[in-house]
Amino acid sequence: MLLSGPVNIVYNILIIDDNLQNVLILENILSPLGNIFFAESGSNALALVDKIKPDVILLDIEMPDMDGWEVCRSLKANSLYSDIPIIFITGHTEPEFERLALESGGVDFITKPFNAPICCLRVHTQLKLRQQNRLMVKAKEELQQLVNQVPMLVTYWDNQGHNLFSNDYSGLWFESLNSNIKGKHISTIFPDELSNAILKHHRHISSDALKYVVTVPQKGMMSFYEVFQSEMKSSAGVDGYLVTVVDVSEVKHAKQALYSEKERLRVTLNSIGDAVIATDIKGLITFMNPIAERMTGWRLKEALHQKIENVMHLKDSDTQQTLLNPLYIALREQRIVAMALNSQLTSLGGHVFAVEDSAAPIRNENGEVIGAIMVFHDVGEAMAMAIKMSHLANHDQLTDLPNRILLQDRLSVACSTAKSYGTKAAALLVDIDHFKYLNDSLGHRYGDELICLMAKRIRTLIPASYTLARLGGDEFVILMSDTNSVDACSQLASTLVEAMHEPFILDNQKFNVSVSIGISVFPNDAADAEELMRHADVAMYRAKQEGRNRFCFFSHDLENAMMERHHLETCLRKALINNQLFVHYQPKFDLQTNAIVGAEALARLVNDEGVCISPTEFIPLAEESGLIILLGKQVLNKACAEAKRWLDMGHAIPISVNVAAAQFTDSSLPCVIKDALLSHGLPAHLLELEITETALMVDAAEMQNRLSELTSLGIKISIDDFGTGYSSLAYLKKFNVDVMKIDMSFIKDMLNNKHDYEIVKTIISLGKSMGLVLIAEGVETEAQRYALIELGCFMGQGYLFSRPLMTIDFETLLLQNQLLEV
Structure with missing residues (x-):
């Protein structure tokens, strides 16, 4: 047997014969071979086979109920018994009986009378064959089980x-x-x-x-x-x-994954920006990536099995003392160890690198330390970048001067030093006059160039110990630290104001620029650096109020004025955001007939207490704070809406709206006007823009293009305050305008001042020669009215006729005027 060893087997032998004497003889002969069982008929035998499971059957051919052939065929037809060898017992010797026995499934014959030795051998042979078949079947089954597993x-x-x-x-x-x-x-x-x-x-x-x-x-x-x-x-x-x-x-x-992982690790280590060195537990190098080779100057094949300190020469950047490689600490203490600060690595070729990073132990699958890995990188560029970033964070990008952050730090130090030593510190806030106007008209490139030229000029006028900073825009601050005299502040400010009278050259053109300077002194004016700057700003604003091109020291009156200015700006901003700005309308009259021929829209502001604020206060503030464009847009839309309502009531009243210089230079102005006309449905010929002549004096060609763009919309253009500028007569002929307004400053004294009278006369003559409509502003007396008529000016506005009116009052005046005409 394949798996089981040989065993002693006791065979069961079944004799089927109706002759008891034959059974007894066969039992005597075959008893040494095994257990003997018998049956006297075929039917009894078939019932007995299942119980005893015989190893061989001796079957008599001639029996009364079932003969041997029938019994044999029944057994062979049953798969459970078909493999049992059957030996026929017969006294016949004819060949026909032998053929029938073999055809029925028999395997041998025992003839009567019985020959005991021959009979025993025949049965023993079949039993041995039976056992061999069993062993073969068992071996086959065991082999099949083995193969299957x-x-x-x-x-x-x-x-x-x-x-x-x-x-x-x-x-x-x-x-x-x-x-x-x-x-x-x-x-x-x-x-x-x-x-x-x-x-x-x-x-x-x-x-x-x-x-x-x-x-x-x-x-x-x-x-x-x-x-x-x-x-x-x-x-x-x-x-x-x-x-x-x-x-x-x-x-x-698994092999592919392992290879891919190893390849990915190899590519990663060879391509990362950090240097990597691996060692065994004794600190002998087993691996270096290309960055490590470059920084140490060693090739991997040369560095293999070298001590890491022979390859990585680490020193303290300050003391130049040799440092213990942190890899040994990682091996000894079995933990991640960061490199000492200010470490430097000297390569084999003598190159020095500022380095940082860490070392860590390498463990096997059992958690045992089998080596260590050193990861480091060059921080030289990072340190240089940090210095550069620090400089950028503390300096103005345009001028490279200290910015607000660095200035604040130096102000604090200056105030602390002055307090400790009983000296003074002063802040001079320098602001370029009308810079926004210049920047918008000339372009930001020239504006930036002017700022740089201004910074260079100021730098040449102050000692190196002073700090010159740029706050942004057109504002500079000069910090005078550790000074004993307020006079020194005054002298420096005076020098700066005078120095700005020298023209600046931009694109081969000369530009005259003036500055306004506010001065605050610690501890006289302020208790700390923040207050020092705030008070310098207040003083600078006062300098602008007093006419610009000058300097002012801080006082508490200035601070109060600055607070009022802040409240006013808050009120104006709130009114613009909530669309709460009021518009009053001053009628324009025919001086000869007293008929209303137009109206000028004038902005009005009311504070939270219901007090009306003068336009002379909030209009300049709007220009300085950049709110003038939003203010102008709001007035324009309200005026167009009212003019359209009057038109629907049967009054075709042309409405004029003032346009500030910042609005006029704004490229979006034509679109704003077009949108206002379309949204309110007002015919373009009923809208007139009043533009001051000073707004036209910057770039004649550019302004001429802008005027042409506006007049193409179908609106009218009026020059406001004519006669107050410097180049009016020279430029007037270049501009396509419809109306000329004579400034009230000339009308006021024209009957008392011959000079003013001649100016008015000249303006009227000039306007008539150019075919312009003339309107006199500020007409307050009948004498002025008649004088204007005599000179040829037939339209005017002023208190003689009407003050600016609210909408409802203006409409009442319109009705009254209409009745008078009737």
Whole structure:
């Protein structure tokens, strides 16, 4: 037996004979061979077979109920008993009886009378054969179980590739095996890649097993099969081929994953910006990546098995003392260790790198330390970048002067020093007059260039110990630290104001610029750095109020004025955001008939207490704070809405709206006007824009283009305050305007001042010669009215006729005027 050893077996022998004497004789002969059982008839025998399970049956042929042939056929027809050898007992010697016995399934004969030795040998032979068959069946079953449990597919094929055996009956390996495959060709059972490889190797194999691997794509992934193939020979030649298949996919995938991981690790270590050095537990180098090679100057093949301190020469940047490599601390204390600050690495070629980072132990799968890894990088550029970033964070990008952050720090230090030593510190806030106007009209490139030129000029006028900073825009601050005299502040401010009278050259053109300077002194004016700056700002604002091109020291009156200005700006901003700005309308009259021929829209502001604020207060503030564009847009829309309402009431009253210089230079003005006309449905010819002549004096060509763009909308253009500018007569002929307004400053004293009278006369004459409509502002007396009529000016506005009126009052005046005309 294959797995179990030999055992002693007791055989069961069944004798079927209706002659008891024959039974007794056979029992006596066969008793040494095993247990003897008998039955006197065929029917009794068939019932007894299942109980005793005989190893051999001796069957008499002639019996009364069932003869031997019938009993034999019944036993052979039953699969449970078909393998029991049957020996016929007969006294017949004719060949016909022998043929019938063999046809019925018998295996031998015992003839009567019985020859004891021959009889015993015949039965013993069948018992031995029976036992051998049992052993073969058992061995086959054990072999089949063994083959089935082997973690491989075992197959046997003939020379043509037809299956003779497989240990897979359930389709565990391939779905095609889940059926009876015996006799089927290998190409119908195995995947094409596997079957083709096996058939190909049939021609090249011998008795020695051939081993190879076949790759099979299955279900979106690759499977790998290791094949062992050998020929099976007998005395007649090659009978077939034994093919065993082992699935090595998991091993292959694991190897591929391991290779990919190793390759990814290799590429990562070779491509990262950090240097990496690995050592064993003694600090002997086992690996270096290219960055480590570059920084140390050592090649890996030269550095292998070298002590790490021989390759990495670490020193303290300040003391130049040799440092212990942190890798040894990581090995000793079995933890991650950061490198000492200010470490520097000297390469083999003498290059010095500022380095930082850390070392860490390497552990195996049992957690035992087997080495360490050193990761470091060059921080020289980072340190330089940090210095540069610090500079950028504390300096103005345009001028490279200290910015607000650095200035605040220096102000605090200056105030602390002055307090400690009983000295003074002063802040001079320098602001370029009308810079926004210049920047908008000239362009930001020239504005930036002017700022840089201004910074250079101021820098040449102050000692190196003073701080010159730029707060942003057109504001500079000069910090005078550790000074004893307020006079020194005054002298420096005076020098700065005078120095600005020298023109600046921009694109080969000269530009005159003035500055306003506010001065605050610590501790006279302020208790700390923040207050010092705030009070300098208040003083600067006072300098602007007093006419610009000057300097002012701080006082508490200035602070109060600044607070009022803040409240006013808050009130104005709130009114604009909530669309609460009021518009009053001053009628324009025909001086000869007193008929209303137009109206001027004038902005009005009311504070939270209901007090009306003068336009002379909030209009300049709106210009300075940048709110003038929003204010102008709001007045424009309200005026267009009212003019359209009057038109619907039957009053075609042209409405004029003032446009500040900042609005006029704003490129979006034509779109704003167009949108206002369309949204309110006001005909364009009923809208007139009043533009001050000073707004037209910056760039004649550009302003001429802007005026043409506006007049193309169908609106009218009026020059406001004519006669107060510097170049009016020279530029007037270049501009396409419709109306000229004579400034009230000339009208007021025209009857008392011959000079003013001549100016008014000249303006009227000039306007008439150019075909312009003339309107006199500030007409307050009948004498002024008649004088204007005599000079040829037939339209005017002023308190003689009406003050600016609220909408409801203006409409009442319109009705009254209409009745008078009727």
